[in-house]
Amino acid sequence: xxxxxxxxxxxxxxxxxxxxxxxxxxxxxxxxxxxxxxxxxxxxxxxxxxxxxxxxxxxxxxxxxxxxxxxxxxxxxxxxxxxxxxxxxxxxxxxxxxxxxxxxxxxxxxxxxxxxxxxxxxxxxxxxxxxxxxxxxxxxxxxxxxxxxxxxxxxxxxxxxxxxxxxxxxxxxxxxxxxxxxxxxxxxxxxxxxxxx
Amino acid sequence: xxxxxxxxxxxxxxxxxxxxxxxxxxxxxxxxxxxxxxxxxxxxxxxxxxxxxxxxxxxxxxxxxxxxxxxxxxxxxxxxxxxxxxxxxxxxxxxxxxxxxxxxxxxxxxxxxxxxxxxxxxxxxxxxxxxxxxxxxxxxxxxxxxxxxxxxxxxxxxxxxxxxxxxxxxxxxxxxxxxxxxxxxxxxxxxxxxxxx
Numbered sequence: 001x002x003x004x005x006x007x008x009x010x011x012x013x014x015x016x017x018x019x020x021x022x023x024x025x026x027x028x029x030x031x032x033x034x035x036x037x038x039x040x041x042x043x044x045x046x047x048x049x050x051x052x053x054x055x056x057x058x059x060x061x062x063x064x065x066x067x068x069x070x071x072x073x074x075x076x077x078x079x080x081x082x083x084x085x086x087x088x089x090x091x092x093x094x095x096x097x098x099x100x101x102x103x104x105x106x107x108x109x110x111x112x113x114x115x116x117x118x119x120x121x122x123x124x125x126x127x128x129x130x131x132x133x134x135x136x137x138x139x140x141x142x143x144x145x146x147x148x149x150x151x152x153x154x155x156x157x158x159x160x161x162x163x164x165x166x167x168x169x170x171x172x173x174x175x176x177x178x179x180x181x182x183x184x185x186x187x188x189x190x191x192x193x194x195x196x197x
Numbered sequence: 198x199x200x201x202x203x204x205x206x207x208x209x210x211x212x213x214x215x216x217x218x219x220x221x222x223x224x225x226x227x228x229x230x231x232x233x234x235x236x237x238x239x240x241x242x243x244x245x246x247x248x249x250x251x252x253x254x255x256x257x258x259x260x261x262x263x264x265x266x267x268x269x270x271x272x273x274x275x276x277x278x279x280x281x282x283x284x285x286x287x288x289x290x291x292x293x294x295x296x297x298x299x300x301x302x303x304x305x306x307x308x309x310x311x312x313x314x315x316x317x318x319x320x321x322x323x324x325x326x327x328x329x330x331x332x333x334x335x336x337x338x339x340x341x342x343x344x345x346x347x348x349x350x351x352x353x354x355x356x357x358x359x360x361x362x363x364x365x366x367x368x369x370x371x372x373x374x375x376x377x378x379x380x381x382x383x384x385x386x387x388x389x390x391x392x393x394x
Contacts, residue, residue, distance in 0.1 A: 130331035
């Protein structure tokens with residue numbers, strides 16, 4: 001069975017790939033608005049853990065809308081959620097049996113409710129799977145440690161391909177770096193460098 | 198890492214075992230009040246899919262309480278939920294790194310909320326994992342079909358070891374078969390007969 005997994009090169013989506021590998025032909029798929037080349041980090045991480053990779057193009061209008069929302073809110077949550085939903089709708093159009101993402105039980109954003117999951121499945125005739133949604137942060141960290149070689153550091157310095165980088169670039173271009181700093185609080189990111197097992 | 202999985206011999210908990218097998222030393226654990234020998238069906242199913250098995254003793258007072266609740270409600274949901282929570286608390290006392298169950302995204306009962314999961318983890322210093330909670334019914338059915346040989350039929354005829362059988366027996370003993378029929382609506386159960394893969 002063919003499965004398209006929304007993939008950032010980070011530890012959560014990498015662990016999701018490893019979990020699903022037992023049952024599906026997993027392809028790691030990274031959405032990009034064409035604003036930066038950050039998707040290449042995900043391509044490299046997918047190769048390092050041994051999964052096929054595909055870049056898909058997302059709708060630039062959604063990036064603009066999400067950036068405006070983030071600036072209006074003063075925090076990124078709702079904008080990230082909007083982009084994640086758009087990315088799921090986009091991969092659901094692919095000719096696959098299932099789509100998946102790396103969202104965890106303890107994630108505040110992005111989230112996909114049971115009703116949203118059912119709606120995605122019904123409209124696109126595809127299974128939506130969030131394989132980590134039954135795992136808490138501690139369990140994920142232990143499994144990642146046992147499975148991958150991981151690099152950790154501040155968001156700006158760790159190469160990764162979540163939507164954040166492109167939205168930062170878009171906001172910087174249109175509103176300057178100070179606005180980026182206003183919207184995105186400092187936090188650590190992780191990037192998968194290879195397998196341990 | 199050692200993991201104790203609440204196991205009934207049914208398709209959901211069998212699939213949970215197969216999913217977790219990639220990362221954990223999985224032991225299938227079936228709780229029993231000592232009212233029937235139905236736990237032996239789970240022991241046989243665990244052997245058929247290749248996992249070690251353990252029977253654990255549950256508190257008879259909890260069965261009495263759950264049965265009274267079911268009769269008062271006229272349906273089994275809250276009583277089953279009570280027994281499931283008791284079984285999770287019981288296996289969380291085991292010397293394991295993680296505990297798990299086979300609850301799915303679309304299950305109405307038993308359910309474990311995010312807050313309940315966190316509380317279990319904090320009080321017992323153990324990870325609680327519900328590996329199927331990110332899978333809908335259709336995805337579970339497809340994976341089960343690809344992985345196991347399954348038997349399906351009415352609840353009373355398929356040998357399985359969920360709490361239902363023992364609670365039926367307890368209610369029958371104390372209140373007669375008519376009360377059992379009042380509380381438990383007819384529905385199909387499944388039982389795993391072996392592996393396909």
